[in-house]
Amino acid sequence: MASLKFNEGEYHVALEMFQGVLKSDPGCPANVRLGIALCLHNLKEPEAAIKALERVLELEPNNPEAMAAMAVLSMNNGDIEGGMKAMAKASTINPRQAAVINHVANHLFHKGQYDTVITLAQKALKSTESPSLLAEANFQLARAYQAKEEYDLAHTHYAEAVNLDRQLVLAQYGLGQMYIHKRLNDKAIDCFEFVLSKDKDCFEAVRILASLYAKVGRMDDAHSLLKRVTAHNPRDPDPWMELGEIATEKKEDNTAKVH
Numbered sequence: 001m002a003s004l005k006f007n008e009g010e011y012h013v014a015l016e017m018f019q020g021v022l023k024s025d026p027g028c029p030a031n032v033r034l035g036i037a038l039c040l041h042n043l044k045e046p047e048a049a050i051k052a053l054e055r056v057l058e059l060e061p062n063n064p065e066a067m068a069a070m071a072v073l074s075m076n077n078g079d080i081e082g083g084m085k086a087m088a089k090a091s092t093i094n095p096r097q098a099a100v101i102n103h104v105a106n107h108l109f110h111k112g113q114y115d116t117v118i119t120l121a122q123k124a125l126k127s128t129e130s131p132s133l134l135a136e137a138n139f140q141l142a143r144a145y146q147a148k149e150e151y152d153l154a155h156t157h158y159a160e161a162v163n164l165d166r167q168l169v170l171a172q173y174g175l176g177q178m179y180i181h182k183r184l185n186d187k188a189i190d191c192f193e194f195v196l197s198k199d200k201d202c203f204e205a206v207r208i209l210a211s212l213y214a215k216v217g218r219m220d221d222a223h224s225l226l227k228r229v230t231a232h233n234p235r236d237p238d239p240w241m242e243l244g245e246i247a248t249e250k251k252e253d254n255t256a257k258v259h
Helices: 002-007 011-024 030-042 046-059 064-076 080-093 098-110 114-125 131-147 151-164 169-181 185-198 203-215 219-232 237-258
Strands: none
Touching: 002 011, 002 030, 002 169, 011 030, 030 046, 030 064, 046 064, 064 098, 098 114, 098 131, 114 131, 131 151, 131 169, 151 169, 169 185, 169 203, 185 203, 203 219, 203 237, 219 237
16 A cells, blocks of 8 residues: 555655556546655655645645645745645635644654644544544554654554554554554454555565564464565565574474474
8 A cells, every 4th residue: 555655664665656546547536646745755856746736736726635735845845935825725724624734743753753743633633523534643643652652652542543443554553563562462463464454565564474473373374474575575684584493493393293
């Protein structure tokens, strides 16, 4: 999923995925173009990013997420006045637009402004009754707390995000990480199996799930996933080492059974 790759920082991959969707369906939702704009911004192509946002606003003049993104990008490029005008227009459409707030919080998270993200996400929680927007706000809170190493709060908000929207893959991923932190491996496995059911090519999740399977004794499952990882990136030595450890453990188990 393009959004997952974006939030993992794989902007080139996310951009290709968003562009693929646009090429196959030029009439796709405007948020696909918005994703392209954000990828371009993070790839240090501000002019192209602004052009993509301008196209979104041509198609949907009152798209608050695009307005908020335009505001952020304009201010980053030194156009404080233009940025303020774009944000003011977004606020005029809906003064407490939770989607806009979540979008700005998402951008600031990637800038490392975690305290501001928390403040914005808390405002978003008070600005809507939409389960999907509440889930997104809880997700923004959770990962900001995780970045600040406040893991109990992160766990609480990841869990609430998943409770509100089970399909929110990034929240499932984060909740799985919190279960690992608490050594609740079976619950973590449930989360990462869900992530892979939605994005089978998320190899970071594949590696995590392989490690979890090994921890709970599911060696055949761990071996199968690690083979996928080594096929994907044969130059990474770590999964090869894990495969060797699994092979050794299997051999020891078979020897013990013989005796």
